[in-house]
Amino acid sequence: MARIVACYKWVIDESDIKVNPDLSINLQNSKGKISDYDKNAIEAAVNAAELLEGKPVGLTFGNSKCKASLKDALSRGLEEAYFINSEKADKADGRVTAAALATAIQEMGEVDLVVCAEGASDTYARQTAPRLGACLDLPVISSVNSFTIEGKTLTAIRKLDDCLETVKVELPAIIAVLPEINHPPIPGLKAVMNAGKKKMVEFAEADLKVDLNPKNQVLDLQAYVMERKNIVFADGELTEQVKNLVIALKKEGVI
């Protein structure tokens, strides 16, 4: 049976992120969630599995708290969930993440399709799919807006800055999907209850025999705050107000 792997990331819920007065980030009381974009990847994997009459499975790399994501992922239509449990995930760069995921995928056995989101909702680094392709020596199609599968041929439409590009690839392959590829359905409560009965596999760091030490290090993280000038152009007639607005924008170098 074909195996389709959806890679997803457990990220901090953006609504829980607070900015301190010194612009440092306050993550106290923050909770995790599956990256919103990865819900699209999971749904795309479920759809692909229907086309391939295969089994959609999930794979994630995260710290021990990430274990809480497995039932959530399974309630969204995946049949099995695989979890690489390592505290090093917190500081992982693109290379480490891809290496960990690739090693786990190899451990799983044969895989027909790997689906990633174009980027995760925390960093949107867009590193995972291309690096995974390099690690597994598989073709990668990024920016996928839609796809079809016939036999072992996947045809994808890539949404680029100024055009739509149609490409095809023989499976196995990796695709990175854009958020507009689908609308992930909200799972029902019964799916949540059934999720606990599905297969969950945990890989310890030692199981994978891969170097999880990053070469890139994040030294500092500061919030970016847009300061508003709050200038109101209320004097004179409307045409004069517009004229003053244009002058001010030119002065700021905006136009």
Added chain:
Amino acid sequence: MWYMNEERELMRNIAREFVEQEVKPQVMEIERTGEFPLELFKRAGELGFLGVTIPEEYGGLGGDHTTLAIILEEIAKSMPVLTVAMGAHSLLSGGLISMLGTPEQKQKYLLPAASGEIILACASTEGVGGSNQVEYTTRAVADGEDWILNGSKVLISNIGVADAYVVLTVTGEKVDPATRSGMSVFIVDKDTPGLEVGKHEEKLGWHGSATGSVSFKNCRLPKENLVGPLHGAMQAMFVSSTDEFLSCGPVGLGIAEGAYEMALNYSLERIQGGQNMFDRFQVTRHKLVKMFTEIETLRALVYSTYANRDEGDLCLAHGRMLKVKGAEVSEYVAREAIQLFGGVGTVVDTGVERFWRDGKVLAIGGASVEALNDHIAMMIRNKMV
């Protein structure tokens, strides 16, 4: 929170997704038109929200009461009226069929009700007597193997949209004031000749709840439509109505949280004299602290009571306390939220004053806090608590 676990948290998150993606975009439209949120109600059924406590064999989740409370709280933060419709459907009507119904009745009504395929209404309150069944005049009389139902009910939720009405009616010679023996429950299908559904009443709050009167003129009901023992429905009615009172706790909590969150955000964003209201005015801070304290006090009462309900306690007194406290806290917090908004708080489109109106109706709809306080007083007097 002490009452959360992994599964409940996931289910809460699903309710949140539903609210964010589907409920919130419709809130003000439903508020304005007063139309029953049929599409959202059906979606609630698809997602399993209508069958949380209904047994699995009848299409429900077979889940616990606390999970239901968590879901009601989440929905009430944005659209309290949807929880009102859910309560009338699942707790009052579904509860009675679940407790008293035959396997055939459960198959016919409970199974599709759990998924939202059909909608149920519970017709109990009457114009004379209100919730006092001793004074009820709606009566079913045996006619061969059938029953003939006559009478009318008022302020019934889900009228017009309901596929079947679960009707509390007098069947005995008279209703015993102590035991309420003499009351029975019948199911009246929406297409039963003689069933007349009144107009949807315009109300202070709960816009969209499809509330109004239903009357029965010589409605002929087959004996299969009798639910539970003849003359002996009140015990189950007492349990299902208590479950509905219980639900007013998380609903009141959700209403209060919805209003509080809006007021807090507004106080942090509204600039006066170069500073936001929260940092500038002590009175603003203290109001919000008091609102938050009331919310957390209610939360403690809600979830400790629901924990007892899950242990099998019927929570007869505490269920009524939840409705009283839920109404009190939601009304208070929403009133203070409007006050913090100032003039714009009274503008309908701001979306905060509706929480106060919904909290006010919570203090009356289903049973007034005064009637419930009397029930609780009787239980205290008889050392039942």
